[in-house]
Amino acid sequence: MRVAAHPELFDPDAESPTLRATRCASCGRVAFPPIAIGCDVCGALEEQLTPIAVEAAGVIHASATVHRHFGEPPTPFTIVEVRLDDGPIARGMGDPGSDGFSVGQRVAATWQVERVDDDGNDVVEPVFAAIEEVRS
Amino acid sequence: MRRPLSDLRPVYVVGIGLHPYQRPGETPYTALGVHAIRGALADAGIEWTDVESAYTGTATTAMALSRLMYRHLGSTGIPMVQVENASASGSTAVRQAAFEVAAGLADVSIAVGVDKPLNFTMPQGAAGARDLVGGRAAPFTHFALLADRYMHETGATPENFAQVAVKNSRNGALNPNAQRRKVRTLEDVLEPPQISGILTRLQCTPIGEGAAAAIIVSEDAIERLGIDRSRAVRISSSASQSEQVYDGENFDVALTKATTEQALGEAGIGPGDLDVVELHDAFTVEELLYVEAMGLCEPGHAAEALMSGEFDIGGRVAVSPSGGLLAMGHPTGPTGVGQICEITTQLRGEGGERQQPDARTGLAHMVGVGAVCVVHVLSRPA
Numbered sequence: 001m002r003v004a005a006h007p008e009l010f011d012p013d014a015e016s017p018t019l020r021a022t023r024c025a026s027c028g029r030v031a032f033p034p035i036a037i038g039c040d041v042c043g044a045l046e047e048q049l050t051p052i053a054v055e056a057a058g059v060i061h062a063s064a065t066v067h068r069h070f071g072e073p074p075t076p077f078t079i080v081e082v083r084l085d086d087g088p089i090a091r092g093m094g095d096p097g098s099d100g101f102s103v104g105q106r107v108a109a110t111w112q113v114e115r116v117d118d119d120g121n122d123v124v125e126p127v128f129a130a131i132e133e134v135r136s
Numbered sequence: 137m138r139r140p141l142s143d144l145r146p147v148y149v150v151g152i153g154l155h156p157y158q159r160p161g162e163t164p165y166t167a168l169g170v171h172a173i174r175g176a177l178a179d180a181g182i183e184w185t186d187v188e189s190a191y192t193g194t195a196t197t198a199m200a201l202s203r204l205m206y207r208h209l210g211s212t213g214i215p216m217v218q219v220e221n222a223s224a225s226g227s228t229a230v231r232q233a234a235f236e237v238a239a240g241l242a243d244v245s246i247a248v249g250v251d252k253p254l255n256f257t258m259p260q261g262a263a264g265a266r267d268l269v270g271g272r273a274a275p276f277t278h279f280a281l282l283a284d285r286y287m288h289e290t291g292a293t294p295e296n297f298a299q300v301a302v303k304n305s306r307n308g309a310l311n312p313n314a315q316r317r318k319v320r321t322l323e324d325v326l327e328p329p330q331i332s333g334i335l336t337r338l339q340c341t342p343i344g345e346g347a348a349a350a351i352i353v354s355e356d357a358i359e360r361l362g363i364d365r366s367r368a369v370r371i372s373s374s375a376s377q378s379e380q381v382y383d384g385e386n387f388d389v390a391l392t393k394a395t396t397e398q399a400l401g402e403a404g405i406g407p408g409d410l411d412v413v414e415l416h417d418a419f420t421v422e423e424l425l426y427v428e429a430m431g432l433c434e435p436g437h438a439a440e441a442l443m444s445g446e447f448d449i450g451g452r453v454a455v456s457p458s459g460g461l462l463a464m465g466h467p468t469g470p471t472g473v474g475q476i477c478e479i480t481t482q483l484r485g486e487g488g489e490r491q492q493p494d495a496r497t498g499l500a501h502m503v504g505v506g507a508v509c510v511v512h513v514l515s516r517p518a
Contacts, residue, residue, distance in 0.1 A: 006266055029381070033267050041381050061384065062288075064280035064333030069272065079273050081281055089384045091281075092268040103288040125268065 005114050005125040009033055010056070017056040017109040017126035019090065022049040030054070032088045054086040056109030056126050061089050063101035080128050082107055095129035105130055140402035141374045144238035148358065148368040149514065151180025151351035152477040157315040157344050157465035160253050165197050165345070169205040169250035172347035172470075176246065180351045182361050184209040187351070188242040190216040191233045193226035193249040194469035196256055205250065222504030223416065224376075225249065226348065227472030231374045231510060233352045243357040249470030250347040258505075275505065276340055279419035280333025282386060286421060287334075289436070294334040296439035298325040300420040301339050301462050303448060308459020310490040313474070315344045315465030339420040341466040348473035350480070365517065369480045372497075372513045375399035379507040386425065391509040393429040396501065399511035403497075407431035410453050411495040412482045414475035416503045417460040423447075426501065427455060454492035457482060472510065475500035483516035 004012040011018050021032040026044035032054060037046055061081040069075050078094030080101055094101055095110065109126035117123050141147070153175020155168040169192075177184060192202045202216040221228040226249030233245035260266070286292055302322055308314035325338045358365055375398035382390045400406060407430055415430075417423040424438035432453055433441040441447060447455035458464045458478040461471060479498035481487050487495075500512045 006268070009266060009268060033265070062281040062285040064277050064284055066272070066274075066277055066280075066332045067330040068276070068332065069274070071271070073272070077272070079269055079277050079281065081285075083384065087383075090268065091273060093272070103285065 001121045002111065002124050003117065003121045005123050010126055011053065012124055017111060018053045019056050019084075019126070021052050021054045021086070021088070023052045024048055025050055030087045032084065032090050054084055056084070056128070058082045058084040058107065060101045060103055060105045060107055062103060063094060080107070082128055093125065093127045095127045098129050101130070107131060141234065141238055142372065142402055142404070145240060145354055147234045147237045147352055147354060147371050149350050149371065149476060149480045150353050150358065150363050150368045151176040151182065152480050153177070153179060153349045154313045154474060154477055155347040156313045157346035157467050157470070157474070159315065159342070160345050163345070165201065165250050165252050166205040166208060168345060168347040169248055169349075170208045172250070172349040173209060173246065173248060176349035176351050180363055182244070182351070182363065185212055186361055187212070187214060187244050187246050189214055189233070189236055189245045191219050191229040191245065191247050192216065192469070193219050193221075193229035193247065193473060194251050195220050195222055195225045196251045196253050196468050198255065201250070221508055221510070222506055223418070223466070223468060224472055224502040224504035224508050224510045225469045226474065227500065227502040227510035227512065228376070230350060230352070230473060230476050230512065231376060234371050234374055237352050237354050240354075243354045243360070245352050246349060247352060247473055247476075248347065248349045249473035251467050251469035252345040253343050253468070274332070276335055276419060277332040279421050280335050282388065282425065283334050283421040285386070286425065290439070292424065292439045295322060295326070296442070297334060297339060297420040297424065298322055298336070299439070299442055300417065300423040301325045303442065304417065304456050304460045304462040305338070307449060307457050307490055308463025310488070311459050311464055313346075314459045314463050315342050315346075316459065316463045335419060339462070341418040341461040344465045344467050346465065346467040346470045346474075348470040348477050350473050350476045367484050368517055369483045370515045370517070372515045373399045373402035374512050375402060376508065376510045387507055388422070388503055389425050389429045391503065391507055392426050392501065395509040395511045396430045396499070399499065399513050403513035403515070405497060405513065409497050410499050412454045412457055412479060412492045412498040413501070414456055414458060414460065414478055414498070415501040417456055417462050418466055420462065423455065423460070430499070430501070449490055449492055454482070454495070457487065457490050457492055472500070472502045475502065476512065476514070479514045483514055
C-alpha cells in the first residue's frame with residue numbers, strides 16, 4: 001500500500017500524483033502548498049479557502065542541482081520549480097533518474113518511494129520528470 | 137497619515153565602529169559588541185553616558201542579549217531592545233534608532249549589530265507550514281534557482297555571476313574589517329566545491345561573527361555635545377516593505393525594486409544620483425538582480441555593466457566597496473549596521489584605498505528571509 005510522506009500536500013491513492021491546493025472563494029487565489037487560517041492575498045477567512053486537487057504537471061520555471069547538503073538525501077539531487085498548469089509555481093524534487101532539466105521543459109510528477117514504513121507500506125512522494133509534449 | 141522620515145527633524149550618523157567580521161570563534165559576543173561601540177563613541181567624540189537609547193540588531197545568538205553587553209560600558213539605565221528581522225536585523229535597528237531621534241523622543245541613540253552563529257531557527261515548523269522539499273532547499277538553492285532563471289531570461293553565463301565575487305574580493309581585500317581579505321581571480325571563484333546550481337563556495341557569503349555600531353543624533357545633540365558637523369552624515373530616507381504575492385515574479389527582486397523606489401523617492405533623488413551602494417550580495421546572483429531592480433542599469437544588462445567596470449570603486453557607482461556580504465561577510469545582526477558604517481566612511485571621504493571619488497550620496501540595502509527589505513539613503517555633509 002502507498003502512504004504519503006506528507007499527506008497534507010498530496011493524495012497517495014491517485015494513480016499519478018495529484019497535489020492538494022486551496023482556492024480562495026473570495027479572490028480566486030490558488031495556493032500550493034495549501035493555505036489555512038486566512039488567504040495570503042485578500043485575508044479571507046479559512047471558510048473561504050476551498051480544498052482543490054491540482055495536477056502535478058507543468059513546465060520547468062527553474063532548476064538547481066544541489067551538491068552540498070547535510071542529511072538525507074545524499075547529493076547530488078535536483079530541486080525544480082514548476083509552473084503548474086493550474087497556476088502556482090511549486091517547488092519539488094526532480095526525478096533522480098532524469099538527465100537534467102531546462103527552463104520551459106514539460107514535466108509531470110511520478111511516485112517515488114522514499115522508504116518503507118514499519119507496516120510494510122511504501123512511503124511515497126512526488127518527483128518531477130520530463131514528459132513528451134502531447135501533440136494533437 | 138503616513139509620513140516620510142524627511143518630514144521629521146533631521147538625523148545624522150556621527151559615530152561608527154566595527155569589530156572585524158571573522159570566522160566563528162571563542163570571542164564572547166559581549167566583547168565583539170563593546171569593541172564596536174567604543175569605536176563608535178570615540179569616532180563621535182562622545183561618552184556612553186550621552187547615549188539615551190540602544191537598539192541591538194541580532195538574530196542568531198540568544199534572547200535578551202542587550203544588557204549583558206551594554207553593562208560593560210556602565211549601567212546607565214537607558215532603554216534597550218533586541219531587533220530581530222533576519223538578515224535585515226541591523227538595518228532595522230538603524231531605522232528604529234533614526235525614528236526615535238527624528239521624532240524628538242531622544243537626541244542620541246545607538247544602533248548596534250552583534251551576533252555569533254549559534255542558533256539558526258526558522259518559523260515554518262512552528263507554523264506547521266510544509267512544502268514538497270522541506271530542508272532540502274537551503275537558502276543557497278533558492279538563489280541557485282534564481283540564477284538558473286536569470287540565465288534563461290538574460291543569456292548571462294556562470295562566469296558573469298562569478299565576476300561579482302571577483303570584484304567584491306578586490307574590495308574586501310582593502311577592508312581591514314572584512315572576513316575574506318584575499319583577492320580572487322575568476323578561476324579561483326569558479327573552482328570547486330560546487331554548492332548548488334552554478335554557485336561555488338566563493339559565490340556564497342561566509343557566515344561568521346562580528347559587531348558594528350552607529351550613533352544617530354539630532355542637530356541639537358551635535359550642537360550640545362560639540363560633535364564635528366563636517367563628519368556628520370545625514371540619513372535622508374528609511375524605507376521598509378514586506379513581501380506580497382507576486383504570482384511567480386521573483387519576490388527578492390520585486391521587493392527590492394519597490395523598497396528602493398520608496399527610499400529614493402522619499403530622499404528626492406533618482407538611482408542616477410547614487411555614488412555608492414551596499415547591497416545584500418549573500419550570493420553572487422543577487423548583485424546582478426538587485427542593481428537592475430534598483431535602476432542602476434537597464435534590466436538584463438547588469439553583467440555587461442559589471443564587466444565594463446561601472447560598479448567598481450572609481451566606476452559610475454561603486455557597488456559594495458566594503459567587499460559586500462561576499463567578502464566583508466555576513467554575521468547577520470551586524471551586517472546592516474556595517475553597511476551604514478561603510479556608506480558613512482565613503483561619504484566622509486575617509487575610505488582610504490577603497491574610497492569612491494567624490495562620493496556624495498549612498499544607499500544601503502538588505503533583504504531578510506521572510507521576506508522583508510530595508511533601504512536607507514545617506515547624504516554627505518554639505
